[in-house]
Amino acid sequence: MHVHRYEENPLISPADVSPLWEGFEVIGTFNAGIVRLKDEVLMLIRVAERPLTHDPAYVQTAYFDVTTQRAVALSLDMTDPRYDCSDARVVKDSRAGSTLYLTSVSCLRLARSKDGLHFTVDDGAFLLPSTELEQFGIEDPRITPIGDTYYITYSAVSAKGVGVGLASTRDFVTVERHGLIFGPENKDVILFPERIGGLYYALTRPVPKAIGLPEIWIAESPDLLHWGNHRFLLGLREEAWDSGRIGGGAVPLRTEHGWLELYHAADHQDRYCMGAVLLDANDPSKVLARTPGPILQPETDYELNGFFGGVVFSCGILADGDTLRIYYGAADTTMACADLKLSDILAQLVYD
Amino acid sequence: MHVHRYEENPLISPADVSPLWEGFEVIGTFNAGIVRLKDEVLMLIRVAERPLTHDPAYVQTAYFDVTTQRAVALSLDMTDPRYDCSDARVVKDSRAGSTLYLTSVSCLRLARSKDGLHFTVDDGAFLLPSTELEQFGIEDPRITPIGDTYYITYSAVSAKGVGVGLASTRDFVTVERHGLIFGPENKDVILFPERIGGLYYALTRPVPKAIGLPEIWIAESPDLLHWGNHRFLLGLREEAWDSGRIGGGAVPLRTEHGWLELYHAADHQDRYCMGAVLLDANDPSKVLARTPGPILQPETDYELNGFFGGVVFSCGILADGDTLRIYYGAADTTMACADLKLSDILAQLVYD
Numbered sequence: 001m002h003v004h005r006y007e008e009n010p011l012i013s014p015a016d017v018s019p020l021w022e023g024f025e026v027i028g029t030f031n032a033g034i035v036r037l038k039d040e041v042l043m044l045i046r047v048a049e050r051p052l053t054h055d056p057a058y059v060q061t062a063y064f065d066v067t068t069q070r071a072v073a074l075s076l077d078m079t080d081p082r083y084d085c086s087d088a089r090v091v092k093d094s095r096a097g098s099t100l101y102l103t104s105v106s107c108l109r110l111a112r113s114k115d116g117l118h119f120t121v122d123d124g125a126f127l128l129p130s131t132e133l134e135q136f137g138i139e140d141p142r143i144t145p146i147g148d149t150y151y152i153t154y155s156a157v158s159a160k161g162v163g164v165g166l167a168s169t170r171d172f173v174t175v176e177r178h179g180l181i182f183g184p185e186n187k188d189v190i191l192f193p194e195r196i197g198g199l200y201y202a203l204t205r206p207v208p209k210a211i212g213l214p215e216i217w218i219a220e221s222p223d224l225l226h227w228g229n230h231r232f233l234l235g236l237r238e239e240a241w242d243s244g245r246i247g248g249g250a251v252p253l254r255t256e257h258g259w260l261e262l263y264h265a266a267d268h269q270d271r272y273c274m275g276a277v278l279l280d281a282n283d284p285s286k287v288l289a290r291t292p293g294p295i296l297q298p299e300t301d302y303e304l305n306g307f308f309g310g311v312v313f314s315c316g317i318l319a320d321g322d323t324l325r326i327y328y329g330a331a332d333t334t335m336a337c338a339d340l341k342l343s344d345i346l347a348q349l350v351y352d
Numbered sequence: 353m354h355v356h357r358y359e360e361n362p363l364i365s366p367a368d369v370s371p372l373w374e375g376f377e378v379i380g381t382f383n384a385g386i387v388r389l390k391d392e393v394l395m396l397i398r399v400a401e402r403p404l405t406h407d408p409a410y411v412q413t414a415y416f417d418v419t420t421q422r423a424v425a426l427s428l429d430m431t432d433p434r435y436d437c438s439d440a441r442v443v444k445d446s447r448a449g450s451t452l453y454l455t456s457v458s459c460l461r462l463a464r465s466k467d468g469l470h471f472t473v474d475d476g477a478f479l480l481p482s483t484e485l486e487q488f489g490i491e492d493p494r495i496t497p498i499g500d501t502y503y504i505t506y507s508a509v510s511a512k513g514v515g516v517g518l519a520s521t522r523d524f525v526t527v528e529r530h531g532l533i534f535g536p537e538n539k540d541v542i543l544f545p546e547r548i549g550g551l552y553y554a555l556t557r558p559v560p561k562a563i564g565l566p567e568i569w570i571a572e573s574p575d576l577l578h579w580g581n582h583r584f585l586l587g588l589r590e591e592a593w594d595s596g597r598i599g600g601g602a603v604p605l606r607t608e609h610g611w612l613e614l615y616h617a618a619d620h621q622d623r624y625c626m627g628a629v630l631l632d633a634n635d636p637s638k639v640l641a642r643t644p645g646p647i648l649q650p651e652t653d654y655e656l657n658g659f660f661g662g663v664v665f666s667c668g669i670l671a672d673g674d675t676l677r678i679y680y681g682a683a684d685t686t687m688a689c690a691d692l693k694l695s696d697i698l699a700q701l702v703y704d
Contacts, residue, residue: 098562098563098564099562132584133583133584136563157563158563159563159564160563160564160567160584161558161560161563161564162560162562162563162564178580178581179580179581179582179583180580180581180582180583181580181581181582182535182582183534183538183556183558183569183571183582184558184560184563184564184569185537185558185560185561185562185563185564186535204535206535206536206537207560207561207562208513208514208536208537208561209537209559209560209561210450210451210514210537210559211450211451211488211509211510211511211512211513211514211536211537212450212511212512212513212514212536212537213450215512217535217536219535220578221578222574222575222578223574223578225580225581226572226573226574226575226578226579227578227579227580228530228531228532228533228577228578228579229530229531229532229533229577230515230531230532230533230534230535231485231531231532232484232485232512235512
């Protein structure tokens with residue numbers, strides 16, 4: 001498998017983006033959706049901002065105030081026994097173990113490029129949290145073009161849980177909101193780009209508590225807004241690179257062999273790689289083949305080191321003949337891209 | 353609040369029901385849905401069976417083999433360090449803490465009554481697990497009549513997670529399956545008995561892992577099969593009887609003041625009671641009022657002692673004028689009923 005990383009990676013770094021909120025700094029520009037629109041390539045970036053820290057005795061958390069439409073910093077006393085501050089990303093309830101606050105808040109911002117490699121970030125946000133169910137931020141967008149509309153799925157995070165929001169746009173200027181299409185706990189939801197046998201399909205990634213693991217499921221819809229017939233699709237593999245958690249990645253690509261899905265997975269050491277799975281063209285709930293190993297794994301400095309190191313995480317690809325350009329978040333910090341051959345990936349697939 | 357428990361409670365006990373499977377015993381006849389059909393009252397009972405135990409060195413678990421359509425016992429070596437057998441209901445992965453097996457398997461069986469008090473249990477099952485996603489059993493049915501059809505929602509349990517299945521029947525003889533309408537982890541889903549503003553509504557109970565608590569949400573559907581616009585509805589109250597977990601109970605009852613929902617909740621000691629909440633008649637996502645205390649709580653011997661003691665858990669009520677007959681599972685073991693006055697419950701509601 002030949003992986004050609006772009007020589008000027010990363011494409012976008014936190015230093016390239018001005019914070020939206022006074023008293024905040026940008027710490028992540030990552031996990032972006034990607035799409036062609038007319039003569040441009042649009043990248044919809046998850047931009048994470050955190051409050052500038054002043055007093056080391058306090059941990060700074062952040063949330064979005066829907067009423068004032070601004071991010072707000074909230075200082076918590078690190079010595080309070082109710083708080084577990086051992087994970088830099090979150091503050092947990094030290095008794096229950098559940099997450100109480102996030103230390104950053106993410107919004108979605110647009111960047112534009114003529115060549116798909118050199119991007120300019122728009123001023124302002126493209127999508128801000130809009131309800132109490134998004135008060136901890138909106139994350140990890142995927143963009144699926146269907147007809148003349150672009151559908152954006154994203155993780156909607158709040159104290160009530162992590163669900164999946166849907167928004168749509170025809171021009172990336174005005175946006176329509178469609179609420180949460182999946183309730184907690186779910187993320188990494190990706191819409192297929194066309195109806196299959198009369199129905200829309202989505203890859204989902206439930207995060208069950210009592211029974212089950214973070215694995216990939218599939219659901220059906222007549223209208224993209226309402227979803228049913230939930231079925232298990234693709235699971236973890238013991239002792240492998242995809243033994244810890246697994247979820248959808250890029251928008252599925254129709255090939256002559258079936259739907260090719262580039263998915264992400266992590267092992268028990270939280271090392272995130274990308275793999276590939278082939279689904280039946282006429283029934284995407286049927287898994288035909290899967291790559292035994294990863295097709296992309298963290299190797300470079302910008303993939304190995306960052307806010308959360310050892311991560312490659314793609315939310316979108318652009319296909320051009322036999323070339324797949326994989327756009328991916330690196331180390332939960334920057335955006336990068338790499339070119340792979342579709343034929344190479346298909347050759348790696350092992351059929352059941 | 354006057355609660356009149358039926359003098360001959362429990363209505364149904366494990367001793368009243370013959371096991372479906374050779375080598376198994378019935379240990380629970382509980383959490384039944386209830387409905388009137390012609391001149392009968394039908395009770396759809398969750399019947400839990402567990403393998404008869406022979407060797408104390410082994411823990412017996414059970415699952416349903418979909419291919420052979422039979423329950424199967426599986427012996428596990430209790431000394432294997434992979435297994436945590438400390439909870440009599442389940443075997444957990446001792447490392448990950450997740451549930452690997454259940455020690456019983458539940459199917460749904462019908463009982464019939466002319467007076468709503470004296471029931472005869474049908475031979476055989478009414479609903480058996482039908483897919484791999486139901487291999488650990490089907491549990492806690494609710495029956496919602498809509499038009500001339502009875503819709504049955506139930507928890508579908510498997511190693512992959514706990515989702516919510518939907519089945520429908522017009523006569524309680526033939527049944528149609530509709531797959532999982534909610535993926536993991538979700539349970540205690542109850543359909544409203546009519547369209548409201550053109551849409552169907554369901555109470556749901558996500559069980560999130562990373563963020564959030566087991567609380568009540570609400571979702572919408574155009575067709576009962578596909579669901580969207582998930583919103584938070586009703587949460588826990590600290591230091592109260594409903595501080596630990598909360599979920600829908602009976603099918604919502606339309607009153608002149610709004611939709612009355614009798615819900616279940618537990619405190620941090622897993623003591624399960626029933627409370628009431630009033631939802632807006634035209635927009636059931638709006639909470640109007642709630643009872644500060646429980647309307648029914650475990651007090652009698654059959655409620656305090658059993659397979660899991662200290663539980664009253666209703667999946668259905670029958671209304672007759674001002675009398676609400678609450679059918680409820682007691683101590684995860686038997687079915688009982690109690691009569692309350694609708695007017696008493698409405699008088700206990702405290703408006704926001």
